[in-house]
Amino acid sequence: MTDSVSSSASPLSFAPGGAVAAEALHAAFTRAFADYLIGPFQIPFEQWPMFLARQGVDLSLSRVALAADGAPLAFAFVAPRPAARRWRLATMGALPAARGTGAAPALLDDVIARAAAAGLEAVELEVFAQNDRARKLYEGRGFEKLHELFGFLAEPGTIAPASLASPVQDAAGQTPRAIDMASALAWLDEAEKRLPDLPLQVTSATLRHGVDYHAWRVGDGDAAATQAQVVFSLPDETVMIHSLVAPRETGARALIQALAAVYPERRLRVPQLQREDLGGSALRALGATAQPLHQQLMRRPL
Template identity: 70%
Template sequence: MTAPTSPSTPATFDALSFLRADELAPELLHATFTRAFADYLIGPFQIPVAQWPMFLARQGVDLALSRVAMDAAGAPLAFAFVAPRPLPRRWRLATMGATPEARGSGAAPALLDDLIARAAAASQHAVELEVFAQNERARRLYEGRGFRKIHDLLGYVADAGTIAPSVPGIGTGNGESAPRSVDMPQLLSWLEAAEHRIADLPLQVTATVIRHGVDYRGWQTADAQIVFSLPDETVMIHSLIAPQDTDARALIRALVAVYPERRLRVPQLQREDLGGAALRALGAVPQPLHQQLMLRPL
């Protein structure tokens, strides 16, 4: 997640210093983030201060590893939040942004260079990030620092009645196995095991983030799992990891059978090979605005 990094009239700053993000007052860090994302590609972020700690937790952010670029007067200009990923040994650039007056100043590239250097010094194997494919400035910055796309991450929408349900209820069809409901400890254990056997899962679909969900539900087949919630009139899929197409179809069609009047939504975190292809084949519409998972080996 990257805010715009270049303005039409770049500012310049004579001196930059980096401060650990946990050394900056939380209210100031929150205000800097809000200003940086006021004109974000998918709309402004307006996170109340009271919800700021949960936002950071849901992104897996370690503020001690994160850095804020400060000007000579001690004002924050830009930030790079880091989420460590033990499996494999990587640091994830959870979010990076610059305040409007700092765009084009070099603060964001300097933070990125610092992040790569610190990750290498910490014996990490790589740095990863997600970026919207349509955010050309950010993509060019990352590609110029050696990041390469390893997966497209798409979002999907299916209106009620679009996908044929399994019959009856959580049933089977076309060789599909029957999903079973699991509780939060079981679904988190499954996700932790999945990280050992499936490379390059986006952090947001793993146990690190899913454990912070409110009223999340999980269903499993023998080799796949779906995690979802029921906000408003929607079925929101937070994590779908299904290496086999038949498992993905079984989980999706079971959801449609149990919640036939609800719209199905998947955020821009879905790998095609882990359920995205099944969503598309069943009639869900891929959204044009999508992300790329990028990797920079060290």
């Protein structure tokens, strides 16, 4: 199935992502992001299905702009977030030859129109603040910044650890404790109801695909709103924080300092998905360095 969409240049043919051969879609993605701001994406084809799954992509909701010969020119991948009644534009890109043809703006307009027709409340996305071309396109279509999303790095010894003999506690006197991943994912599902502006990548939709992930929590066991949680893995010599959701800074500090105490020889890294009000300010206060390249979480109401 294809849909014809008019642009200022010529009619564009759109097809659902699932109607395009996976090999062709993967090749188009690789070419579109060969000169990306943070470096080229090099995703082996065998890892392509997992990449889409971790991004929450629904290929039936996604659209691909096609050339006359059926080759992909540009694409817009959609990840539904049904609990919040919105779609996330997981990623959008155009092959170099298609840039300036109107394909990407037409795809964006199509996503917005279909989301509105489906009765959703908004479309959201993340974009690097330094990616002026993409950010201006989104702003021109009515997207507004909700949160800055920073990444952080702390080399070993930067963060003063809590004493293992006398572990750091949050304001309620709670000590971080390990929890199983099933409980961690369920906690995140409940957290999304209280904090609807969480980036998808720090929620259970993405984290349930993780391998060898660990989770710690701190706070009153009977009051989820006062709790904080971190999900992390231990690649190489790093503590990689995949999700830090801490509405209270004392909870964030307790978790971060506990990680520094247990893994004193490892650097701590957080990708560019961390909200300031949910742990970012605690990371800064404890000495972690915010990375210059950062993202913005943007939303367009419908």
